[in-house]
Amino acid sequence: MTRLAPSDVMQLRKDFPILDQEVNGHPLVYLDNAATSQKPRAVIDAITHHYERDNANIHRGVHTLAQRSTQGYEGARTKLARFLGATDSREIVFTRGTTEAINLVASAFGPTVLGAGDEILVSEMEHHSNIVPWQLLCERTGAKLVMAPMDDRGQIDMAAFRERLSARTKIVALVHVSNALGTINPIEELVELAHTAGAHTVIDGAQAAAHLAIDVAALGCDFYATSGHKMFGPTGIGALWARAELLEAMPPWQGGGEMILTVTFEGSEYNEIPHKFEAGTPNVAGAVGLGATVDYLETIGMERIAAWEHELLEHGTEVLSTIPEIRLIGTAEKKAGVLSFLVEGVHAHDVGTILDLEGIAVRTGHHCAQPVMDHFGVAATTRASLAFYNTKEELDALGAGLRKVLEVFA
Numbered sequence: 470m471t472r473l474a475p476s477d478v479m480q481l482r483k484d485f486p487i488l489d490q491e492v493n494g495h496p497l498v499y500l501d502n503a504a505t506s507q508k509p510r511a512v513i514d515a516i517t518h519h520y521e522r523d524n525a526n527i528h529r530g531v532h533t534l535a536q537r538s539t540q541g542y543e544g545a546r547t548k549l550a551r552f553l554g555a556t557d558s559r560e561i562v563f564t565r566g567t568t569e570a571i572n573l574v575a576s577a578f579g580p581t582v583l584g585a586g587d588e589i590l591v592s593e594m595e596h597h598s599n600i601v602p603w604q605l606l607c608e609r610t611g612a613k614l615v616m617a618p619m620d621d622r623g624q625i626d627m628a629a630f631r632e633r634l635s636a637r638t639k640i641v642a643l644v645h646v647s648n649a650l651g652t653i654n655p656i657e658e659l660v661e662l663a664h665t666a667g668a669h670t671v672i673d674g675a676q677a678a679a680h681l682a683i684d685v686a687a688l689g690c691d692f693y694a695t696s697g698h699k700m701f702g703p704t705g706i707g708a709l710w711a712r713a714e715l716l717e718a719m720p721p722w723q724g725g726g727e728m729i730l731t732v733t734f735e736g737s738e739y740n741e742i743p744h745k746f747e748a749g750t751p752n753v754a755g756a757v758g759l760g761a762t763v764d765y766l767e768t769i770g771m772e773r774i775a776a777w778e779h780e781l782l783e784h785g786t787e788v789l790s791t792i793p794e795i796r797l798i799g800t801a802e803k804k805a806g807v808l809s810f811l812v813e814g815v816h817a818h819d820v821g822t823i824l825d826l827e828g829i830a831v832r833t834g835h836h837c838a839q840p841v842m843d844h845f846g847v848a849a850t851t852r853a854s855l856a857f858y859n860t861k862e863e864l865d866a867l868g869a870g871l872r873k874v875l876e877v878f879a
């Protein structure tokens with residue numbers, strides 16, 4: 470498989486202005502990509518260009534700027550559809566991000582397929598945004614949230630998953646790549662099991678789309694949620710992909726401008742998909758930036774990105790394994806670039822603070838996945854999360870930083 474070579478990575482890093490700076494007197498080592506990733510010049514320029522040349526409200530104007538703005542927004546939809554393996558761009562609904570996409574499904578689609586006594590199945594490794602919207606839906610409908618446990622490596626227990634699926638299960642909601650553990654779940658297999666049981670499937674792709682080639686057709690799922698800001702795009706924009714027939718059948722979620730065809734005081738006729746789900750003026754500049762992100766990633770190639778990140782992950786895992794006081798949390802067979810760990814005798818927040826003094830940005834805490842922390846009996850971990858612009862030297866710097874942490878606390 471082709472992968473990015475270290476020299477390619479050094480070249481690509483130049484596309485990211487933010488990476489070229491010192492923090493606390495050290496070159497910045499940015500290892501917090503699971504929280505948000507950095508933006509290439511092409512994305513920043515696309516947003517600037519939009520505001521400097523094209524800005525207007527979309528869809529309802531005949532003037533030239535309105536048309537350019539609409540083209541930018543709708544062009545981004547087409548690009549994202551292609552990027553996710555969707556054949557029909559009407560299947561992309563722009564949202565604020567993954568959280569809003571999942572809430573949209575829970576609020577608009579949920580009540581159409583389940584009621585009291587029905588079940589929603591999620592895994593133990595979900596981010597809170599793939600738990601809480603379902604809990605709210607359970608409160609509304611009388612349905613029950615069921616959890617499929619994971620093993621101590623951080624992999625879904627397939628036997629337990631099969632066992633907890635039943636005729637009562639109407640929705641199965643699963644994370645593609647865990648933000649707290651890095652586990653890559655076998656989505657195709659899980660989706661097939663869920664569909665055989667008669668459930669609909671919702672996949673949280675927040676941590677997947679920047680690191681793996683996504684093909685919703687191959688995954689076979691019904692809904693796929695993602696965030697632009699984790700894939701080198703702007704904050705405040707993301708998307709829900711859903712099968713066209715499901716979107717057609719779903720009632721709207723929010724009401725307002727754009728989502729209607731006609732309004733009278735007797736009632737309103739809703740717009741076609743996807744506009745039915747995009748009430749109000751959307752984040753046009755964000756969508757334009759996201760479109761530029763897709764162009765950028767396609768130029769590099771997701772397979773090459775995934776292969777390089779795998780090599781980085783192996784190197785990082787080796788670096789951490791040379792420090793006896795470190796315990797890695799999340800050792801699944803199939804993993805993306807997330808290194809979550811404990812440092813014996815040192816609180817995660819202290820680890821993060823000392824690393825910051827070395828210019829190294831990592832995240833500490835529960836990573837909005839408290840059930841994962843509960844599983845491992847810890848309150849918090851330190852997490853280094855990778856992107857394709859990271860280097861092996863940066864992981865060596867992390868190792869050196871952690872040795873400093875241990876010296877301080879010796």
Ligand code: 7TS
Nearest residue numbers: 503504566567568596598648673675696
């Ligand atoms: N799902 C997963 C798996 C995530 O990692 C996150 C954000 C979300 C959903 C929510 O995405 P949003 O864009 O709607 O906020 N994860 C993290 C993280 O790991 N650190 O900060 C945010």
